Amino acid sequence: MGSGTSYFNMTLFRKNLARFWPIWGLYALIWVVLLPAGVLLRRDVWDKGNAWEFPLVLLDGSRNMALVLAFLFGILCAMAVFSYLYSVRSVGMLHALPMRREGLFFTNYLSGLAFLWVPNFGVFLLALVAEALNGTVVFSSLFTWLVVTCLLCLFFYSFAVFCAMFTGHILALPAFYLILNFLASVITYLLESIAREFLFGFNGAVWAEKWAMWFTPSLKLLRSTGLDYTGSTPRYYGLGLVTLYALIGLVLAGIALAVYHRRQLERAGDVITVGWVRPVFRYGMALCWAIALGAFFYSIFYTLLPRGAWTLLGWMLLWGAVGCFIAEMLLKKRFWVFKTSWKGCVIFLVCLVAAMATLELDLLGFERRVPDAAQVKTVEISGISSAPYDSGAYLDFSTSDPQTIEEITSLHSSITDRKDELEAVQASGISTESWISQSNGLDLQVETSTSVRLCYELTDGTVLERRYDLPIRQEDLEDASSPAARLDRLINQPQVASEIYFGSIGETARLVDAALVNLYNPEDNSYGFEYLPSELLEPLLEAIQADMAEGNLGRRYLLEDQERMDNCCYADLELTFRLDQSGVSGGTAPAATASTYTVTITLQKSAVHTMEVLKDYPHAFLSQAEVNALSNN
DSSP states (O other): OOOOOOSOOHHHHHHHHHHTHHHHHHHHHHHHHHTHHHHHHTGGGOOHHHHHHHHHHTTSGGGOHHHHHHHHHHHHHHHHHTGGGGOHHHHHHHHTSSOOHHHHHHHHHHHHHHHHHHHHHHHHHHHHHHHHHHTOOOHHHHHHHHHHHHHHHHHHHHHHHHHHTTOSOTTHHHHHHHHHHHHHHHHHHHHHHHHHHHSTTOOOOHHHHHHHHHTOHHHHHHHHOEEEOSSSSOEEEOHHHHHHHHHHHHHHHHHHHHHHHTOOGGGTTOSOOSTTHHHHHHHHHHHHHHHHHHHHHHHHSTTTSOOSHHHHHHHHHHHHHHHHHHHHHHHHTSSOOHHHHHHHHHHHHHHHHHHHHHHHTTTTOTTTOOOOGGGEEEEEEEEEEOBSOSTTSEEEEEEOOHHHHHHHHHHHHHHHHTHHHHHHHHHHOOOOOEEEEOTTSOEEEEEEEEEEEEEEEETTSOEEEEEEEEEEEHHHHHSTTSHHHHHHHHHTSHHHHHHHHHTTTOTTOEEEEEEEEEEEETTTTEEEEEEOOGGGHHHHHHHHHHHHHHTOSSOOBSSOOHHHHHHEEEEEEEEEEESSSTTOOOSSSOOOOTTEEEEEEEEETTOHHHHHHTTTOGGGGOBHHHHHHHHHO
């Protein structure tokens, strides 16, 4: 009689269900309390709206209990059904049975999946009964909950089984599962932090962050799924993503089966059971220790040691060596491993030094790269802090004007030419904020710093991004070739000032209200505001546009110096624009509508046209110095 090959053993399946009932029993109990019991507890307020929303809320954002429970119980189920792999006695006994490895794998894999899926279906039926008892049933919401929960369980459980095939130690399994779930995002964040120390101007790698998010399934699912409340009823979005990860889970299960088929059973108890993974574990752990602990201790001791890339590299070498030896101890299960593993450690450290030196010495040309102005389609400049503190205080604008692009690339070149000087200022750790007191009691700023972020969109479709910290000193502003002076000239071009204040409004916007705010009254030492009459709106806007075109208004100051104090008034103009032409207010009351945009501009004495329109409001012309003098009196 011929014998068939069985890929499933019902006896072992039933034994798993009976032996590990506390796991699936606890999982079922939690869901019964959350869903069917939750429905019954809302009986007094239950209606169709609640029936639509309540099951879906358990899939939404921070309340996504389906994701949390799938993540936790996925690893618990995998640890339970494959626990026999981590003991020499149990692994030998089970593999002595007349059953192929494929049969053992499928039986145990399906046992763990049943721990999750069967309670899901049971809770789904109980929730239907509970909603029927409450008088309103929305089947689609409950069915969506069932599908999403089962798919999440499939992915996280399969991922845990995948991890289980590479280790022979039961405590290593949850550690690998947790680490691999978040490793990509954590390493990307740490590498970006390290790159900021080694690469002058590095601001981040958006493409790396996006890819890392895909390899961090918990965060990706948490951020890209949830409820959409824009319609008449809440709608779950992200089912396609959940299905994709479930399919990935099936692929991981297939890989786990292939690894299990070739698994060396005698390695039960080892941290790593697959031969080719052992060097990956050894040097991967060394790299993670170098990056994580190197950056951590550098941040702790940065006030005691010189700041800079080479100090960071020293910490990375120290903890990289420690991580390499500890990984070797875990692999060989003994402490004395130095004699046999020091050569590999040295090679790893040499490679680490070479990689970091490549960055620090800019052998790839990253730091020196400044795009040619003719290759730039548009450029955005942002992050610049300047006075006065109105709508232009934190400058952010983009331009495609060839002349402005030429000036921005010239500014960029002047920054890269002074790399050593700027890095030395940053590495010194000395505060760049400095003020001096005048005899009249007024404090003037003589030194500060600002950040400059440049984002180029090139004609070939690529994006180049840089970020710099620039010290701003009076002598720098007086040197026409310095980055500070170039930046000062750039942000004070009339077309740039107009873009800063009015670039977000559009040509169809209409000024509907204007007010003077921070008006100082010397009689009672108080401040107030006053709406301007409607007949002033049109001439006021024309005067503002004329002053900006002539460079008389919107002047930005990188330092709070004497010129800024003398020219800037204490009062601000608050302009309210309606972004559409319907229902424009003709009075002077504030326009309370969602389609308005407010711009605040500090009045400046150089704005002769604007001041002429506002000549009937003398208290608006007081400068900060004059207000302080009146306040002191």
